[in-house]
Amino acid sequence: MKLRVLGCYGGNVPECGMTSFLVNDTVCLDAGFVSGALSLREQVKVKDVVISHSHLDHTCSLPFLIDNNFSAPGFTLHIYAIREVIASMKAHLFNNHTWPDFTCLPNDLTPVLKLVEVPVERPFKVNGLSIRAVRVSHIVPTTGFVVEDKTGAVAYSSDTAPTDRFWDVVNKTKNLKAVIVETSFPDELQDLANVSGHLTPQTLDTELRKLKHDVPVYLYGFKPKHLDGLPDRISRSELPGVGLACHAKFLCSIQNAVRFDFPVEQAVSHLV
Numbered sequence: 243m244k245l246r247v248l249g250c251y252g253g254n255v256p257e258c259g260m261t262s263f264l265v266n267d268t269v270c271l272d273a274g275f276v277s278g279a280l281s282l283r284e285q286v287k288v289k290d291v292v293i294s295h296s297h298l299d300h301t302c303s304l305p306f307l308i309d310n311n312f313s314a315p316g317f318t319l320h321i322y323a324i325r326e327v328i329a330s331m332k333a334h335l336f337n338n339h340t341w342p343d344f345t346c347l348p349n350d351l352t353p354v355l356k357l358v359e360v361p362v363e364r365p366f367k368v369n370g371l372s373i374r375a376v377r378v379s380h381i382v383p384t385t386g387f388v389v390e391d392k393t394g395a396v397a398y399s400s401d402t403a404p405t406d407r408f409w410d411v412v413n414k415t416k417n418l419k420a421v422i423v424e425t426s427f428p429d430e431l432q433d434l435a436n437v438s439g440h441l442t443p444q445t446l447d448t449e450l451r452k453l454k455h456d457v458p459v460y461l462y463g464f465k466p467k468h469l470d471g472l473p474d475r476i477s478r479s480e481l482p483g484v485g486l487a488c489h490a491k492f493l494c495s496i497q498n499a500v501r502f503d504f505p506v507e508q509a510v511s512h513l514v
Contacts, residue, residue: 249275
């Protein structure tokens with residue numbers, strides 16, 4: 243499995259793209275920065291996007307991904323999500339007000355956008371991948387994902403506060419190669435993290451003690467305003483194997499996106 247980090251921040255400033263991961267060059271997990279990170283030639287290969295929840299930092303490049311490619315011969319974008327997220331995108335994004343409703347353009351018979359409702363905790367297939375959606379604890383209906391192919395599995399929490407079922411499913415996953423989990427706010431903003439459904443370093447410590455696999459853990463979701471404090475706090479953690487998914491100070495900018503190839507013997511990122 244090849245996993246490329248397109249964006250991994252919880253906000254948008256120069257060189258901080260919002261959350262999106264590209265799997266095997268063709269499938270995206272969330273879409274906060276697909277059109278900002280990929281060339282037009284790369285974008286046209288993306289025909290499937292799996293969306294964890296409706297917030298803009300995970301969906302905002304969807305309209306532009308379609309707009310950039312709808313005239314390509316045979317192009318159809320499939321967006322996969324649980325029922326509540328599909329309903330939100332229909333009501334608030336592809337509604338002919340915020341953006342055209344591409345589910346009926348150019349016509350009802352051959353639309354360039356198909357919204358596909360997926361079950362919770364039952365595997366569904368997307369371009370050679372087996373994916374399971376697992377509910378997590380965010381302020382809106384949200385799922386993390388366990389993504390598997392013949393080489394292994396990667397678990398992605400999406401945005402969440404402390405949660406349990408996700409870790410239960412992850413711990414039962416065979417051939418797990420890595421976990422990607424959010425950490426958005428510093429400890430001093432714990433109250434804000436609680437009400438908005440996010441993790442801080444101190445709640446991350448508790449969450450990662452639920453993980454039974456000895457695999458690399460990559461963090462994403464940092465708020466750009468708090469980048470200086472979060473890595474320092476995480477670096478003092480006693481938990482081994484925790485890496486920063488895409489902090490520019492430790493890894494690279496979006497122009498040189500991180501790529502992980504699984505199976506791996508060591509974390510590709512610098513560990514803290």
